[in-house]
Structures are given as structure tokens and as C-alpha cells.
Amino acid sequence: MPLVVEKIEDGTVIDHIPAGLGLKVLEILRIDRSYGARVALMMNVPSKKIGKKDIVKVEGKMLDDKSVNKIALIAPNATLNIIKNSEVVEKKVVQLPTELRGAFKCPNPECITNMEPIETLFRMEKPAERKLRCGFCEMTFEASELLA
Amino acid sequence: MEFVKDLISIRDLEKKHIDLILKKSSEMERALKGNKKLNSLGGKVVATLFFEPSTRTRLSFQTAAMRLGAKVLSFENVGASSIVKGETFSDTIRMVDGYSDLLVVRHAKEGSARYAAQLAEHPVINGGDGGNQHPTQTLLDLYTIKRAKKKIDGLNVTLLGDLKHARTMRSLLYGLSMYGANITLVAPKGLEMNKEVIKEVQGRFNAKVEEKSTMHLADADVLYLCRIQKERFSDQYEAEKVQKEFRITEDAIKGVKDSLIILHPLPKIDEVAPEVDRSKYAYYYEQAKMGIPVRMAIMNTMVV
Numbered sequence: 001m002p003l004v005v006e007k008i009e010d011g012t013v014i015d016h017i018p019a020g021l022g023l024k025v026l027e028i029l030r031i032d033r034s035y036g037a038r039v040a041l042m043m044n045v046p047s048k049k050i051g052k053k054d055i056v057k058v059e060g061k062m063l064d065d066k067s068v069n070k071i072a073l074i075a076p077n078a079t080l081n082i083i084k085n086s087e088v089v090e091k092k093v094v095q096l097p098t099e100l101r102g103a104f105k106c107p108n109p110e111c112i113t114n115m116e117p118i119e120t121l122f123r124m125e126k127p128a129e130r131k132l133r134c135g136f137c138e139m140t141f142e143a144s145e146l147l148a
Numbered sequence: 149m150e151f152v153k154d155l156i157s158i159r160d161l162e163k164k165h166i167d168l169i170l171k172k173s174s175e176m177e178r179a180l181k182g183n184k185k186l187n188s189l190g191g192k193v194v195a196t197l198f199f200e201p202s203t204r205t206r207l208s209f210q211t212a213a214m215r216l217g218a219k220v221l222s223f224e225n226v227g228a229s230s231i232v233k234g235e236t237f238s239d240t241i242r243m244v245d246g247y248s249d250l251l252v253v254r255h256a257k258e259g260s261a262r263y264a265a266q267l268a269e270h271p272v273i274n275g276g277d278g279g280n281q282h283p284t285q286t287l288l289d290l291y292t293i294k295r296a297k298k299k300i301d302g303l304n305v306t307l308l309g310d311l312k313h314a315r316t317m318r319s320l321l322y323g324l325s326m327y328g329a330n331i332t333l334v335a336p337k338g339l340e341m342n343k344e345v346i347k348e349v350q351g352r353f354n355a356k357v358e359e360k361s362t363m364h365l366a367d368a369d370v371l372y373l374c375r376i377q378k379e380r381f382s383d384q385y386e387a388e389k390v391q392k393e394f395r396i397t398e399d400a401i402k403g404v405k406d407s408l409i410i411l412h413p414l415p416k417i418d419e420v421a422p423e424v425d426r427s428k429y430a431y432y433y434e435q436a437k438m439g440i441p442v443r444m445a446i447m448n449t450m451v452v
Contacts (some may be wrong), residue, residue, distance in 0.1 A: 110278050112259040116238055131372025138157060138280055140344050 005040045011059040013081040013088075014071065019044050021074050022054030024147065028070045031058060045088065063079065069097040070104075073130055073143040098124050100132070104146040111137035151449045154265035154272045157281045158319045163326055166290060169376045172445035180215070180441060188216035190446050195248035197240065198275065199255040204414060205275050205285070205431050208439035209447075210250050216379055216444055218435065218451075221248055241267045250451050253277075260300040272448045274389075279315050285413055286319040288442040290327070293370055296409050296448070302329035308334040308394065309374035311341040314394065316413045317374055318345055325355035332368070333359045334377065336390040364393065365404045371396075372411045397421040401429060411435050 011038075017025055022041045030118040031039055037059040058106040063071075063080065071078055072094040102119040112121045113136050121135030131142040151168060152160055179186055180252060192214035198206050210220045221244070237260065245268035253264045254275035261274030261281075272409055289290045294300055311333055313446045321341065324331055333341050340359065349355040365371060381387035390430060396410065398421065409431040414419065416432070424430055 010396040106272045108258065110235070110256075110258045112255075112277075115257050116236060116263070118263060134259065136262050137278075138159065138259070 005042065007055065007086050008036070008038060008057050008059045008083055009038075009086050011037070011057065011083050012063055013083060014056040014058075014075075014079050015053070015079045015081065015128050016047065017054040017056065017071075017075045018050060018077075019052035019054055022035045022056050023075055025054070025056050025071055025078075028074075029056075029058065029063070029067055031061075036138075036146050039062075041146070051127070066100075068094055069100050070147070074147060081102060086148065088145045096124060096127050096130070104135050106137060107145050108134065108139045108140075113137075130145055131132070150388065153395055153449065153450075154271075154274075155283050155446060156260075156261050156272070156274045156287050158283045159281075160320045161283070168322065168419075169287050169442065169445050169449065170291050171210065172449060173287075173442045174295070174355060176441035176444040178436075179443075183280075185217060186444075187217035189213065189249075189451055190252070190388070192451055193221055193223040193248040194250045194447065195219045195244045196252045196275070197244060197254070199237070199253075199260075200276070202254055204274065204436055204439060205254065209273075209275065209284075209443050210448060212440050213250075215440065216448055218447075222320045235434035236351055238263070240268055245270055251387055251449060273446065273450070274313060277312055279318075281296065282315045282413075282452075283319060284439075284443055285316050286323045288438045288444065289316070289320050289372070289411065289413075289435070290323050290429070291442050292411060292438045293409075295438070296431065296434075297369060297407075302323065303329045303369045304332065305329045305370040305372065305383070306332045306334060306365060306368045306375075307341075307372050308363065310339045310376045311335040311374075312339045313377065314338050314374040317341065321345060321355075321357070322349055322371065323355070325349035325353040328353075328356075330356045331358070332364070333357060334361070334363055334394075335359075337361060337395060339376065347434075363400060365401065365408070367405070368408055369405060370411060373405075373419060374413060375415075375417055377404075391419065395419055395421065396424050398423050398427075401427070404429070 011020055022043055038058040042055040044052045076096050078094045080092050081088045100122045106113045122132040125131045125133045125140055131140050133140045163290050196206055196209050219390055241264045250271050252273045252275045253261050256278050258278035261277045265272040275288055276281055296364040307317050346357050376391050378387040408429050410429045412437055413430040
């Protein structure tokens with residue numbers, strides 16, 4: 001029997017998240033129990049494209065570029081549906097960013113960005129492996145290390 | 149030909165940039181030998197900001213600047229500067245940028261020189277940023293090798309020591325790879341070169357890099373050493389053992405090529421036996437001298 005989830009009126013639906021990473025997406029969006037509006041997380045939904053997927057629906061939230069870039073790192077094929085008055089007004093596929101500014105703290109404790117208030121910068125080094133290099137200390141990190 | 153505005157990392161340089169510095173270094177060395185008075189930085193002020201201790205790098209930058217006619221601004225002791233009052237790194241850089249035409253920065257934090265370059269209007273040279281980069285050391289190492297061997301490509305170069313923590317080794321691997329040297333990395337277990345760095349040079353320059361855990365120096369044209377830092381070991385007995393195993397003694401260099409040169413960024417503690425210092429292979433004192441013409445060439449290129 002299909003799972004029916006109420007439509008949202010204004011907000012964002014993030015589809016095609018690899019199965020199991022929906023919770024991580026909520027974490028990126030900083031959505032927790034204190035978030036007052038409606039939120040739906042569907043896990044392990046059958047998908048023709050990726051086998052199994054997670055879907056996140058968030059009422060009252062429009063994603064900024066930083067959040068979209070972060071989501072792209074863990075869900076490079078995710079689609080964003082922008083909902084207004086219960087209608088999809090815009091549909092976009094996230095894109096793996098070539099550069100991320102101010103999105104993450106550098107995991108290297110010796111990096112200058114952890115000593116002074118500097119906007120961090122990471123550049124995509126190997127898109128296939130989702131490895132990024134810090135624009136300051138030059139160390140490379142896996143996307144999962146930045147999201148930890 | 150244009151050089152980079154700031155010299156922060158060897159990774160920012162192309163071969164043409166390094167070629168330019170090697171060529172100019174040779175000109176500077178000739179001028180120094182001929183006692184030629186140079187004044188290309190006359191009227192300029194070079195600031196050397198060493199937030200970390202240094203002897204060779206700081207003194208050679210200062211000497212190089214003076215040899216080009218510049219005046220030098222410096223604090224040698226962080227304890228005697230406003231940093232002890234809690235002044236931030238960024239404020240110090242902004243302030244000194246207002247006083248000088250070129251800044252040389254050494255700081256323990258990785259990426260500090262890159263940050264300084266973002267803050268300063270004048271050119272910034274990285275004099276060493278934590279365990280990350282030391283580009284002027286690499287340029288003087290490449291110059292020393294080319295000067296001694298007349299080429300870099302095809303040379304068998306062995307890098308030996310703590311390859312994990314030494315910033316000079318990381319930068320040098322990059323520079324040597326760019327020039328097509330055959331590189332052998334010899335490090336004690338646990339102190340090997342970061343695999344990402346090896347993969348990067350193999351990917352970018354098709355570099356020939358081989359890793360070994362014991363010394364085989366028979367084919368080496370250049371042996372480049374760095375200190376194995378005892379403080380990196382939790383077990384001091386193990387540290388002593390490793391240091392002994394990788395120490396360069398008369399025995400260790402038996403059967404090496406007659407033309408072998410041994411380089412070391414200095415300071416060295418006890419990784420080289422005193423009898424090796426007196427051998428024809430010891431080239432590190434000559435290498436240290438090259439700091440002057442190479443840093444003169446760099447500053448001369450960067451300050452307009």
C-alpha cells in the first residue's frame with residue numbers, strides 16, 4: 001500500500017536522496033525538534049532511478065546556496081522542488097559545487113581558519129570521490145569528514 | 149614574464165615560474181661573487197614577520213633584502229611585540245602591510261601565509277606555515293640540485309626521514325616531480341609521506357615515485373635528509389632505534405655513487421655522523437648559502 005504524505009503549502013521537497021541520508025539532510029538544514037512547522041522524512045522509498053531513496057519535505061523553508069551545496073555533497077543527484085501555494089513552482093537538480101565558501105569548519109585543528117574568524121574555502125579536488133581541498137591549509141578531505 | 153603576486157605554495161607555481169627563479173638566482177649568485185653592488189630594492193622596505201623561531205630562513209631573507217638595497221623591518225621575538233598583548237594575526241599583518249613593500253611571514257598555523265596574502269595589499273612570501281609549505285626552501289633546493297648536477301630531470305633523488313611532518317619534503321616532492329626526477333621515498337614506519345600527496349604528483353606530473361622502508365643509496369644522485377623528530381614518538385626507545393637505523397654514517401654511504409650529494413634543510417641534530425660532514429658528499433652547507441641568491445631572485449621578481 002502506498003504511503004500517503006500530506007502536501008505542503010509553501011516550502012521545499014528534496015527528492016532522490018540516497019537511502020539512509022535523509023536524516024543527514026535534516027541535520028544540514030538544522031531541522032530538529034524545535035522546528036515548529038511540518039516536516040516529513042520518508043526513508044527507503046522505492047525509486048526507479050536509484051533503487052531506494054529518502055525524501056524530505058519541509059514546510060516554510062527555502063534553501064540558501066550554502067545548504068544546497070552541502071546537500072549536493074551527500075546527495076549529488078537530489079532534486080529540489082520549490083512549493084508555493086501547494087504547487088511546484090520550480091524544480092532543480094543540485095549540482096556538485098566547485099567551490100564552497102563558509103559552509104564548513106576545516107577539520108584540521110592546525111588550520112589558520114580555526115584560529116581567526118575567516119570565511120573557510122574548500123575547492124572540489126576530485127568530484128568523483130567527493131574530495132575537497134582547504135583553500136588555506138591545503139589539506140584534502142572527504143565530504144563525509146566535512147559534514148561530520 | 150609574470151611571476152605570482154604572492155609566493156605562498158609551490159602548488160601555485162608553474163614550471164615557467166620556477167625556471168625564471170632558477171635563472172635569476174644564477175644571475176644573483178654571479179653578482180654576489182663579483183661583489184657587484186645591487187640596488188633594485190633601493191628605497192623599499194621588506195618586513196620579516198617570524199611568529200615562530202627561525203635562524204636560516206629569517207637571516208637569509210634579511211641578508212637578501214639588504215643585498216638588494218632594501219631596508220628591513222623585523223620582530224625577532226614575538227614576546228617583545230604587541231602579540232603578547234593579544235593582538236590578532238590579522239591586525240599585525242594589516243599594520244605591517246602599511247609600513248612595508250613586501251612581507252615575509254612564518255607562522256605555526258597552516259594557511260597563515262595565504263590568509264596574510266588576502267589581507268595585505270603588498271606581496272607576501274610564505275616563510276613556512278606549520279606543516280604545510282615552505283616554497284622558498286624548495287626553490288633553493290631545486291637551484292642547489294640544478295647547480296650541482298646541471299639538470300633535475302632523470303636524476304635519482306632519495307628523500308629520507310620524517311616525510312609525514314616535514315613541510316620541506318612535501319614541497320620538494322612536488323617540485324622534483326614537476327621536473328621529472330626519479331624519486332625514492334624512505335621513511336620509518338608511521339612517518340611515511342601522505343599518500344594523497346604522492347597520488348597528486350603522480351596524477352599531475354606522471355611522477356616516478358617509489359616508496360621504501362630501508363635505505364638503498366647505491367643509485368642515488370641526490371640524498372635529501374630531514375630530521376626524525378623524537379617528539380613524534382610515544383616510545384622513546386623506539387625513537388632511538390629508528391634514529392639509529394636511519395642515521396647517515398660512513399657505513400651507510402659505502403658504495404654510493406662518487407658524485408652523490410647529500411642535502412639537508414638544516415638544522416640537523418644527530419641524523420648525520422660528523423665524519424659525513426667532512427666527506428665530499430656533504431653539500432648542505434653549500435645549500436644553505438644558496439638561500440641568499442635564491443631569495444634575492446624571488447624578492448627582486450616580486451617587488452615592482
